[in-house]
Amino acid sequence: MEIILRKATPEDKEKTIWVESQSTPNLSYVPHVWDMFINDKEGDWSVESVDGELAGCGKYSILPDGSAWLETLRVIPQRQGLGLGKRLYEHWLKLSEEKGVKTMRMYTGINNAVSSGLAERYGLSTVETFHGVKMEAKPFKTEHSFKRITDVEEATELLLPLGEQWGNWIVLNRTYYKWSPAMCKWLTEKDMVYKDDDGNVVVMGARFMADYQLHIGLFHGDAKTCLDFAKANAANIGVKSIHCLYPQRFNEIEKQLLDNKFVMEPAPFIVKEINL
Numbered sequence: 001m002e003i004i005l006r007k008a009t010p011e012d013k014e015k016t017i018w019v020e021s022q023s024t025p026n027l028s029y030v031p032h033v034w035d036m037f038i039n040d041k042e043g044d045w046s047v048e049s050v051d052g053e054l055a056g057c058g059k060y061s062i063l064p065d066g067s068a069w070l071e072t073l074r075v076i077p078q079r080q081g082l083g084l085g086k087r088l089y090e091h092w093l094k095l096s097e098e099k100g101v102k103t104m105r106m107y108t109g110i111n112n113a114v115s116s117g118l119a120e121r122y123g124l125s126t127v128e129t130f131h132g133v134k135m136e137a138k139p140f141k142t143e144h145s146f147k148r149i150t151d152v153e154e155a156t157e158l159l160l161p162l163g164e165q166w167g168n169w170i171v172l173n174r175t176y177y178k179w180s181p182a183m184c185k186w187l188t189e190k191d192m193v194y195k196d197d198d199g200n201v202v203v204m205g206a207r208f209m210a211d212y213q214l215h216i217g218l219f220h221g222d223a224k225t226c227l228d229f230a231k232a233n234a235a236n237i238g239v240k241s242i243h244c245l246y247p248q249r250f251n252e253i254e255k256q257l258l259d260n261k262f263v264m265e266p267a268p269f270i271v272k273e274i275n276l
């Protein structure tokens with residue numbers, strides 16, 4: 001049996017989408033991120049074949065803080081247990097060494113023993129457990145106005161002290177970013193930072209699929225005012241749903257979200273990390 005790992009090419013698109021549909025039937029985003037992944041010059045988007053047939057894929061992304069984010073690891077059920085996942089982890093460790101990357105992180109569902117065990121085999125360990133909430137986006141209006149912060153310095157000064165209230169994490173599209181000045185800059189440049197005259201702050205947007213989902217990364221101040229603003233924003237853009245993830249130890253954030261009609265995701269998520 002010949003297992004080959006190589007960089008994805010444009011011709012692999014259809015087959016890779018098929019690999020995802022077989023491996024995670026309830027989670028499909030490769031069609032939406034394909035162009036972003038294949039054009040990522042800093043990171044790596046690889047596929048794996050067994051005897052010439054595409055059977056797996058995995059993405060290595062460099063986040064604004066310089067850490068590596070391991071994502072979209074998929075192996076079709078018929079080819080699981082053959083070492084394709086391990087091959088990708090070995091590839092990613094090598095990439096980190098070459099690029100001088102000092103931290104690698106990944107996430108998985110709390111009940112995904114294989115994904116979790118595979119990460120642990122390569123030295124990653126759980127650093128945080130997250131809960132998530134979501135809501136269907138519906139027509140919504142609010143009179144209250146926020147303004148977008150476009151100045152990086154102003155945004156960084158505003159946001160940095162707030163990170164701690166969220167465990168120094170910010171989650172968009174299930175990408176778990178660590179809070180840092182570089183992250184504040186990235187969020188500002190992506191037009192995600194808003195504040196009002198009363199000191200309320202909302203960070204929201206999307207890493208990808210911005211037309212489908214709105215992700216609330218952080219809110220601070222009066223929860224209802226902030227979340228109403230997010231709901232109105234979601235209605236304006238026309239997304240299907242609104243999402244927010246936060247460390248499970250932040251019970252107050254959870255309560256505020258549930259009080260504002262968000263519903264819990266069925267199971268928690270864990271983030272694992274290795275410092276190289």
Ligand SMILES: CC(C)(COP(=O)(O)OP(=O)(O)OC[C@H]1O[C@@H](n2cnc3c(N)ncnc32)[C@H](O)[C@@H]1OP(=O)(O)O)[C@@H](O)C(=O)NCCC(=O)NCCS
Nearest residue numbers: 073074075080081082083084085086113114115117118121
């Ligand atoms: C998770 C996944 C990518 C693993 O890929 P794979 O090619 O089957 O994995 P490999 O054969 O390379 O490695 C298996 C390793 O996982 C670990 N593992 C397997 N089953 C395990 C279990 N029940 N408990 C703990 N660890 C386990 C072991 O370390 C094992 O290696 P070892 O037997 O040599 O120690 C694959 O199962 C998959 O695509 N699942 C569905 C999608 C998914 O969950 N993706 C993960 C991100 S959400």
